[in-house]
Amino acid sequence: MKKICVNEEQCIGCGACVAIDSEHFDFNDNGLSSVINNENQDSQNLQSAIESCPTGAISICDGCDCCSDCSNDENCSCGCEDCDCK
Ligand code: SF4
Structure with a gap:
């Protein structure tokens, strides 16, 4: 399943995505x-949120669908038991 991913290593907390798209980000x-x-x-x-992120932290990725915090890459830090990233 495709999912929305935020790479926490890249996010600087500027809030642009939250302001533009509160349906998907907090x-x-x-x-x-x-x-x-x-x-x-x-x-x-x-x-618009994806295009406005100053660090390119947001992407649509192939999700392992374990939880909403999973970034689906080697930097994933969700800690979810079902996470396939590790
Ligand atoms: S726009 Fe990008 S850098 Fe800013 S809070 Fe959202 S994900 Fe983080």
Whole structure:
């Protein structure tokens, strides 16, 4: 399943994605962006958020679908038991 991914190694917490697309993004406890919803991936606001991220931290990726915090790469730090990234 395709999912929205935020690379926490790249996110600087600027808030642009949260301001543009609150349907999909919110801040986590570390002040970084977190994906809160993987529905409606065709939305214009999501595309704008991806294009507006100053560090290119947001992508649409192939998800292992374990949890919303999974970044689906070698830097994944979600710690989820079902995560396939490790
Ligand atoms: S726009 Fe990019 S850098 Fe800014 S909070 Fe969102 S993911 Fe992080």
